[in-house]
Amino acid sequence: MQANWNWGIFFEQAPFGNVTYLNWLIDGFLTTAALFVCAWIVAFIVGSFFGILRTLPNRTLRTVGATYVAIFRNIPLIVQFFIWYLAAPDLLPRDVSVWFKSELNPNAQFFILSTCALGLFTGARVCEQVRSGILALSRGQRYAGLALGLTLPQTYVHVLLPNAYRIIIPPLTSEMLNMVKNTAVASTIGLVELTSQANRLLEFSGFAYESFIAVTLAYVFLNFIVMRAMRVLEKKMRLPSTGMGGKNA
Amino acid sequence: MLDFDWSIIAQSLPLLQKGILVTLKITITSIILGMVLGTLLAVARISIYAPLRWLAAAYVNCFRSIPLVMVLLWFYLIVPQFLTKFLNLSPLTDIRLVSAMVAFTAFEAAYYSEIIRAGMNSVSRGQNYAALALGMTKSQTLIYVILPQAFRVMTPLLLTQGVILFQDTALVYIIGLADFFRTATNIGKTTGYEIEMVLFAGAGYFVVCFCASLAVTVVKKRLKL
Numbered sequence A: 001m002q003a004n005w006n007w008g009i010f011f012e013q014a015p016f017g018n019v020t021y022l023n024w025l026i027d028g029f030l031t032t033a034a035l036f037v038c039a040w041i042v043a044f045i046v047g048s049f050f051g052i053l054r055t056l057p058n059r060t061l062r063t064v065g066a067t068y069v070a071i072f073r074n075i076p077l078i079v080q081f082f083i084w085y086l087a088a089p090d091l092l093p094r095d096v097s098v099w100f101k102s103e104l105n106p107n108a109q110f111f112i113l114s115t116c117a118l119g120l121f122t123g124a125r126v127c128e129q130v131r132s133g134i135l136a137l138s139r140g141q142r143y144a145g146l147a148l149g150l151t152l153p154q155t156y157v158h159v160l161l162p163n164a165y166r167i168i169i170p171p172l173t174s175e176m177l178n179m180v181k182n183t184a185v186a187s188t189i190g191l192v193e194l195t196s197q198a199n200r201l202l203e204f205s206g207f208a209y210e211s212f213i214a215v216t217l218a219y220v221f222l223n224f225i226v227m228r229a230m231r232v233l234e235k236k237m238r239l240p241s242t243g244m245g246g247k248n249a
Numbered sequence B: 001m002l003d004f005d006w007s008i009i010a011q012s013l014p015l016l017q018k019g020i021l022v023t024l025k026i027t028i029t030s031i032i033l034g035m036v037l038g039t040l041l042a043v044a045r046i047s048i049y050a051p052l053r054w055l056a057a058a059y060v061n062c063f064r065s066i067p068l069v070m071v072l073l074w075f076y077l078i079v080p081q082f083l084t085k086f087l088n089l090s091p092l093t094d095i096r097l098v099s100a101m102v103a104f105t106a107f108e109a110a111y112y113s114e115i116i117r118a119g120m121n122s123v124s125r126g127q128n129y130a131a132l133a134l135g136m137t138k139s140q141t142l143i144y145v146i147l148p149q150a151f152r153v154m155t156p157l158l159l160t161q162g163v164i165l166f167q168d169t170a171l172v173y174i175i176g177l178a179d180f181f182r183t184a185t186n187i188g189k190t191t192g193y194e195i196e197m198v199l200f201a202g203a204g205y206f207v208v209c210f211c212a213s214l215a216v217t218v219v220k221k222r223l224k225l
Helices: A007-011 A021-053 A059-073 A077-091 A094-103 A106-136 A139-147 A152-167 A169-189 A194-205 A208-237 B007-011 B013-044 B050-064 B068-078 B080-087 B095-122 B125-133 B138-175 B180-191 B194-222
Strands: none
Touching: A007 A021, A007 A208, A021 A059, A021 A106, A021 A152, A021 A169, A021 A194, A021 A208, A059 A106, A059 B194, A077 A094, A077 A106, A077 A169, A077 B138, A077 B180, A077 B194, A106 A152, A106 A169, A139 A152, A152 A169, A169 A194, A169 A208, A169 B068, A169 B138, A194 A208, A194 B068, A208 B068, B007 B013, B007 B180, B007 B194, B013 B050, B013 B095, B013 B138, B013 B180, B050 B095, B068 B095, B068 B138, B095 B138, B125 B138, B138 B180, B138 B194, B180 B194
16 A cells, blocks of 8 residues: 555646646546436437337337347447447448548547447346336236227326336436446547546556545445435335335335 | 458457456356355345444445446556465466456455345245244354355346356456457457457357346246246
């Protein structure tokens, strides 16, 4: 262990740019947080879409949903990041691809690719949660909705989904926390987020322990915010007297 | 657009085999050691000694709130000197492999302990009382009554966690350890067939993990859970 700590290092001038090391840390934190929010939106939409597909009466659609989950759950996240990074820009139409690769600043490119990679990876997990949430509802709810003359989409929107989402708030929260941690993998394709900043801090300031502890705490902090926010959401969403949406007070 | 040339894969098979060996070494070591450490942690969390409980809880919560990438970097960049001394390794050992194994074991133990703890909680309390009433000591109760049932219930989850661990080992990329994935990307970079190699690696992981998940489903049915 190092004998003398120097936490003052964060207020010293960084080697380039007119900023302190603390600014690096904050930059990294904001990028990580932004990546988390964007990727979660993607994951939530994609996951809900395929999760609903997996509960529909149509067999083909169910298979489509199952295939998506099988593919994205069985390939390691870092490999998925690399596939997006290497292959996705070339799959775009020629003009868009040229623009993407030469005009856009690299960090924006990495950010977009990371959002796709992380979003679709987590989407597969969200999909499973949405599916199990819908299947956990008693079958009577679906029948009642249909018997009342609602169409199938209406039954989903007005009856099944509002209840299913309430049930799955706790597992979704833990998926969110996983996602916060998984954002760190984005550093491997070159996105300058918290983990990259940890390496940069180490390289330029030389204070390994301080840099790593600060970055680790930043992740813990982000996790903490997400956890608090979800707890508030869970309370707000709770339906009186049904016991749905987590524990009763 | 993408043009593929797959001939590169056949040429690089010997190197890839070495990589696969490294991946398997990390996976198997950390599954076994992680489960042992995880069981100890789970038992510590129901100990009658409060400090032991707090320590175990702190360990688990700490590792569960840090990204695996950071854990790997911690163990690789910051503690190798410490590790060399502690494990009494010769300076010639590949410190990356050892630090990866230690990092994965320490990290996975936290997750395994949560699974095992849930398993122990699912064993009804009457069993505990019955064993004690039969005159068993507390540790006998734990070893002969509670844990065997907990492991039976938890087998599918433990196996799934093993598959997740197998996937996660690809992250040793960041410390430059030549496992399957790193070897594939290295070959890709030097020969210019990066996309082919990465897609091949992805396919390799997919086949293994997909089969493993199917196997877990079969085990689940066999155990009638």
